Amino acid sequence: MIGYLSDVTALARKDLLVELRSRDTVPAMLLFVVATLVVFHFALPDDSSRLAAAGMLWIALLFTALLALVRSFVAERDEAVIDGLLLAPCDRSAIWLGKTLSVFAFLALAEAVALPAFALFYEPVTWELIAGVALANIGIAAVGTLLGAMAAASRARELLLPLLFLPLAIPLIVGGVGATLAENPGRYLGFLGLYDLIFAILSWASFEYVVTE
Amino acid sequence: MIHARGLARRFGDKRVLTGVDVDVGTGELLLVTGPNGSGKTTLLRLLAGLIVPTGGELDVAVDRARIGFLGHEPLLYRELTPLENLDLYGRLYRIHERRERIGMLLERFGLWDARREQTGAFSRGMLQRLALCRALLHEPDLLLLDEPFSALDAAGTELLLDELAKPMPSRTVVVASHLPERLGTTPTAHLALGSA
Numbered sequence: 001m002i003g004y005l006s007d008v009t010a011l012a013r014k015d016l017l018v019e020l021r022s023r024d025t026v027p028a029m030l031l032f033v034v035a036t037l038v039v040f041h042f043a044l045p046d047d048s049s050r051l052a053a054a055g056m057l058w059i060a061l062l063f064t065a066l067l068a069l070v071r072s073f074v075a076e077r078d079e080a081v082i083d084g085l086l087l088a089p090c091d092r093s094a095i096w097l098g099k100t101l102s103v104f105a106f107l108a109l110a111e112a113v114a115l116p117a118f119a120l121f122y123e124p125v126t127w128e129l130i131a132g133v134a135l136a137n138i139g140i141a142a143v144g145t146l147l148g149a150m151a152a153a154s155r156a157r158e159l160l161l162p163l164l165f166l167p168l169a170i171p172l173i174v175g176g177v178g179a180t181l182a183e184n185p186g187r188y189l190g191f192l193g194l195y196d197l198i199f200a201i202l203s204w205a206s207f208e209y210v211v212t213e
Numbered sequence: 214m215i216h217a218r219g220l221a222r223r224f225g226d227k228r229v230l231t232g233v234d235v236d237v238g239t240g241e242l243l244l245v246t247g248p249n250g251s252g253k254t255t256l257l258r259l260l261a262g263l264i265v266p267t268g269g270e271l272d273v274a275v276d277r278a279r280i281g282f283l284g285h286e287p288l289l290y291r292e293l294t295p296l297e298n299l300d301l302y303g304r305l306y307r308i309h310e311r312r313e314r315i316g317m318l319l320e321r322f323g324l325w326d327a328r329r330e331q332t333g334a335f336s337r338g339m340l341q342r343l344a345l346c347r348a349l350l351h352e353p354d355l356l357l358l359d360e361p362f363s364a365l366d367a368a369g370t371e372l373l374l375d376e377l378a379k380p381m382p383s384r385t386v387v388v389a390s391h392l393p394e395r396l397g398t399t400p401t402a403h404l405a406l407g408s409a
Binding site: 003006007010011014017018021022075079080081083084085086087088089090213 | 261262263264265276277278280282284285286287288289290291292293297301302304305306307331347
């Protein structure tokens with residue numbers, strides 16, 4: 001178990017270091033999410049409902065996440081580094097978990113900018129919203145990393161990933177918007193937690209079959 | 214260590230490798246030659262377990278942790294330095310005293326002075342040297358080298374030949390090359406692949 005966690009830590013640390021040096025993903029995510037919220041701010045009429053604002057926020061977060069997910073396995077596929085990782089004696093699921101943790105960190109950074117921007121342009125951020133975003137992040141990172149690995153094997157990954165990911169993200173949107181707006185957000189937060197648990201286990205267990213023949 | 218009968222591999226409709234028989238014992242050096250497109254790279258990827266055969270039998274009697282693989286790509290992160298790249302692999306391979314081992318390899322392959330530079334700025338030859346360090350890092354029992362001399366200058370070639378000439382009875386080496394005359398050492402077995 002200690003060896004497994006050590007592999008996960010080394011792989012996640014590597015992804016953070018690569019991003020720190022290349023700055024390919026996070027700056028694009030930050031610009032995109034802020035620009036989207038600004039555009040929505042001007043697109044929505046002044047008397048638009050809280051429901052519309054919350055929906056816009058979740059759409060912005062989901063499409064921002066796609067930017068991270070599309071690029072999540074670029075280095076591994078373009079430079080064939082995935083072969084080196086697959087040859088290493090570590091459990092292949094450690095590759096998925098390390099990547100999921102780094103994607104989660106990138107999403108959290110984007111949301112650390114997006115939520116204050118949402119409060120500035122729309123309405124105050126509640127604890128329920130923060131909890132919903134945190135739980136949705138786990139699901140997005142878990143499922144998105146698995147699908148990102150599948151899509152990365154294709155030359156049409158920019159087209160393939162949204163087609164694979166968006167249908168599976170619908171429950172996250174339902175849960176996220178519900179947690180943001182419902183009188184009893186606990187139900188929706190529980191739903192997001194259940195989604196995270198089920199899809200994290202499925203992704204963890206199936207990653208090896210996605211990246212090997 | 215390696216036993217293959219009627220080994221075949223196709224990608225879609227294209228047959229890349231057909232009916233290959235190979236037997237390589239522990240400590241032997243197999244040279245694989247053949248023209249472009251004859252399946253040398255595919256054979257090495259099959260031996261490494263990176264792809265699976267579509268026909269025939271293949272038995273590679275070594276754990277994947279004991280395989281060292283040098284492919285066409287260096288399998289390194291361009292944003293990381295040689296130290297960081299090798300440290301990542303060293304951790305994944307659970308190498309004891311990995312810092313000493315990494316330092317020794319970088320020194321031997323003439324990369325010590327560039328150890329803190331990002332590999333994205335390396336020349337093709339330097340990348341190949343670093344890829345050799347990666348493949349040798351865990352002292353593999355089965356070393357698979359695909360066109361190892363490509364991009365290496367005379368000094369780099371000499372370093373590789375020195376490595377291959379080391380008396381290591383437990384190490385089996387498979388070299389795929391279309392320049393067999395550069396191997397120097399006499400191989401114990403030779404497999405000539407034709408066009409598939």
